[in-house]
Amino acid sequence: MFALVDCNNFYASCERVFRPDLKEKPIVVLSNNDGCIIARSNEAKSLGIPMGAPVFEYETLIEKNKVNVFSANFALYGDMSQRVMGILGEYTPELEIYSIDEAFMKLQGFEKFNLQTYAEEIQLNVSKWTGIPISIGIAPTKALSKVANRIAKKFPKETKSVHIIDTEEKRIKALKWLKVEDVWGIGRQHSKRLNALNINTAYDFTQMTDSWVRKHLSVVGLRLKHDLEGIPTLDFEEVLPKKNIATTRSFEKLYTEFDEIKERVTTFAVSCSEKLRRQKSACNSLMVFLHTNGYRQDLPQYSRNIIVKLPFPSNSSIELAKFATEALAKIFKKGYSYKKAGVIVMEFSQEDNVQLNIFENSNLKHIPLMKSIDRINAMYGQQKVRLASQDIKKVWKMKQLRLSPRYTTNINEIIIINC
DNA sequence: TCTGGGGTCCTAGGACCC
DNA sequence: TCTGGGGTCCTAGGACCC
Numbered sequence: 001m002f003a004l005v006d007c008n009n010f011y012a013s014c015e016r017v018f019r020p021d022l023k024e025k026p027i028v029v030l031s032n033n034d035g036c037i038i039a040r041s042n043e044a045k046s047l048g049i050p051m052g053a054p055v056f057e058y059e060t061l062i063e064k065n066k067v068n069v070f071s072a073n074f075a076l077y078g079d080m081s082q083r084v085m086g087i088l089g090e091y092t093p094e095l096e097i098y099s100i101d102e103a104f105m106k107l108q109g110f111e112k113f114n115l116q117t118y119a120e121e122i123q124l125n126v127s128k129w130t131g132i133p134i135s136i137g138i139a140p141t142k143a144l145s146k147v148a149n150r151i152a153k154k155f156p157k158e159t160k161s162v163h164i165i166d167t168e169e170k171r172i173k174a175l176k177w178l179k180v181e182d183v184w185g186i187g188r189q190h191s192k193r194l195n196a197l198n199i200n201t202a203y204d205f206t207q208m209t210d211s212w213v214r215k216h217l218s219v220v221g222l223r224l225k226h227d228l229e230g231i232p233t234l235d236f237e238e239v240l241p242k243k244n245i246a247t248t249r250s251f252e253k254l255y256t257e258f259d260e261i262k263e264r265v266t267t268f269a270v271s272c273s274e275k276l277r278r279q280k281s282a283c284n285s286l287m288v289f290l291h292t293n294g295y296r297q298d299l300p301q302y303s304r305n306i307i308v309k310l311p312f313p314s315n316s317s318i319e320l321a322k323f324a325t326e327a328l329a330k331i332f333k334k335g336y337s338y339k340k341a342g343v344i345v346m347e348f349s350q351e352d353n354v355q356l357n358i359f360e361n362s363n364l365k366h367i368p369l370m371k372s373i374d375r376i377n378a379m380y381g382q383q384k385v386r387l388a389s390q391d392i393k394k395v396w397k398m399k400q401l402r403l404s405p406r407y408t409t410n411i412n413e414i415i416i417i418n419c
Numbered sequence: 420t421c422t423g424g425g426g427t428c429c430t431a432g433g434a435c436c437c
Numbered sequence: 438t439c440t441g442g443g444g445t446c447c448t449a450g451g452a453c454c455c
Binding site: 030031032033034035036038052053054055056057059072218219220242243244245246247248249250293294295340342399 | 420421422423424425426427428429430
Binding site: 101186187 | 452454
């Protein structure tokens with residue numbers, strides 16, 4: 001059996017852990033630059049605030065209902081996630097961390113266990129030790145555990161947030177209940193086409209022939225179908241090093257000057273370099289893009305990207321910043337107001353297995369230098385040591401007006417309890 | 420006025436090889 | 438009029454996930 005553990009309203013729940021006064025109060029968490037709503041507590045959902053909504057469109061609703069608004073505090077969420085995953089790891093030999101708030105547990109050899117009791121124990125301890133509420137779905141395949149989890153989430157009272165699909169009868173009932181657009185792996189485009197053919201539930205989908213599914217939803221859809229039928233097809237995925245790494249941001253205001261954007265792009269390239277070094281990769285090419293604000297129809301629009309092949313693989317902040325800013329210079333055009341830019345590094349080699357080139361090579365002196373910089377930044381906080389071409393005043397020029405303290409990762413911001 | 424930031428996989432078609 | 442039969446690699450685009 002597989003269990004899918006999902007943290008309820010994860011970001012909102014993280015904020016609530018350190019603000020018990022917000023229990024049962026509506027909470028929303030905003031994207032970078034405080035632009036969109038990316039997480040909502042149940043109370044906020046009931047108010048009709050949709051996922052991904054621009055905040056400004058819901059300002060009155062938020063004020064009227066005293067919704068508590070937070071800027072995204074990824075340091076806090078990342079740390080809380082690690083704590084939850086650490087606890088889950090103690091309950092299974094195999095844990096696949098699927099996202100910041102979700103993990104699959106393999107429960108092979110647990111036949112003698114009462115899985116209901118086991119799940120309730122996990123739930124209790126995660127709640128006790130981290131304060132985060134979780135839902136658990138258990139089933140013979142990954143896709144079905146996703147379905148079970150959805151039922152646990154939808155009916156928290158009846159299920160105590162744990163649902164197990166362990167009979168054919170329960171499987172059919174669950175699939176007949178689940179709308180096809182809510183199936184894991186079936187997105188907007190596919191569900192539109194399926195609905196048009198009167199395929200409305202997950203059960204309807206499993207009634208289609210294999211060849212039809214293969215033809216219209218590719219092998220991906222076919223694997224999913226088998227998994228939903230109870231034939232284990234989707235297995236645990238290894239944690240592989242990433243194949244692409246991106247750092248992209250919208251700006252807090254429109255930029256017109258090359259130098260302003262150059263500073264941003266330098267910072268993005270440095271951030272990509274750090275992520276590369278963390279997974280011991282070096283990249284062979286990188287992409288830089290920038291564009292104006294597509295929502296502003298009153299302004300002239302411009303959008304371009306450029307891919308640069310590097311003469312040698314590198315993960316040096318200095319080198320990647322140089323290549324990225326050279327690339328930027330080729331696509332930057334004066335006279336536009338820019339809203340967003342980004343750097344994406346691609347085509348990785350292993351850092352310690354880099355093919356040397358006869359003419360040009362990555363500067364070997366950068367290796368110990370980057371090691372030292374990473375160590376210092378790990379010890380004294382991100383971005384303590386920076387390139388001179390990066391802005392020294394701010395780490396990220398980002399609007400974050402309602403940021404909560406870094407309760408768990410900075411000793412100065414730790415929670416204070418008055419006894 | 421204000422509109423997020425990451426990732427993955429698959430397929431079809433074109434260019435090339437013998 | 439009829440015009441082979443394999444391959445590989447790369448890219449763009451489309452779908453999906455959180």
